[in-house]
Amino acid sequence: MVRAAEVLGVLLNVAYTWLYLNGTLPLAYLFAALGAVGMGWACWRRNLQAETLLHLFYLAMAGYGAWLFGTSEWVVETHGWAPHLLSLATGAGAWWLAVPWLTRRGSSMPQLDAFTTVFSVVGTWWMIQGDPTNWLYWMVIDVVSIYLYAKRGMPWGALLFALYTLLAVDGWFEEISWFTVTG
Numbered sequence: 001m002v003r004a005a006e007v008l009g010v011l012l013n014v015a016y017t018w019l020y021l022n023g024t025l026p027l028a029y030l031f032a033a034l035g036a037v038g039m040g041w042a043c044w045r046r047n048l049q050a051e052t053l054l055h056l057f058y059l060a061m062a063g064y065g066a067w068l069f070g071t072s073e074w075v076v077e078t079h080g081w082a083p084h085l086l087s088l089a090t091g092a093g094a095w096w097l098a099v100p101w102l103t104r105r106g107s108s109m110p111q112l113d114a115f116t117t118v119f120s121v122v123g124t125w126w127m128i129q130g131d132p133t134n135w136l137y138w139m140v141i142d143v144v145s146i147y148l149y150a151k152r153g154m155p156w157g158a159l160l161f162a163l164y165t166l167l168a169v170d171g172w173f174e175e176i177s178w179f180t181v182t183g
Contacts, residue, residue, distance in 0.1 A: 002042050006157055017167070029066040037055070
């Protein structure tokens with residue numbers, strides 16, 4: 001049953017990504033929400049407690065995206081290094097606090113579980129802000145997630161994050177070429 005939830009979660013997340021990239025909104029957010037539920041349940045069953053919370057966060061973000069649909073224009077905007085250093089320091093502090101909490105709760109691989117969760121929230125923040133640097137966050141987070149999911153017996157989840165890693169690299173180079181052309 002866990003494998004079925006994982007596979008379904010991955011397929012729904014791939015569908016969300018494809019729909020989102022093709023501008024099929026707000027329908028894409030429905031797939032994001034359902035994918036978050038599937039992956040969240042699979043993570044819970046594999047004792048990845050922070051990742052479970054992350055997928056609940058993604059469920060809320062799917063609702064937020066659907067709610068915002070059509071209300072604002074998304075703008076690419078760089079923020080400089082100071083705000084990123086602050087968010088990295090804040091993320092490191094949250095990571096430091098989350099690891100003992102997850103360890104006491106018996107979470108599997110608490111260091112990596114906390115890292116991917118905390119910095120996914122940070123990466124999501126920068127993505128919402130329209131800052132192209134978010135792609136650098138996602139490259140690191142997704143590579144670590146590949147390892148985390150593979151070690152927890154979730155090969156489909158690891159495959160999803162391999163795809164997300166490639167998309168993050170592509171996104172970064174698209175942003176860089178956009179700035180080169182327009183800057």
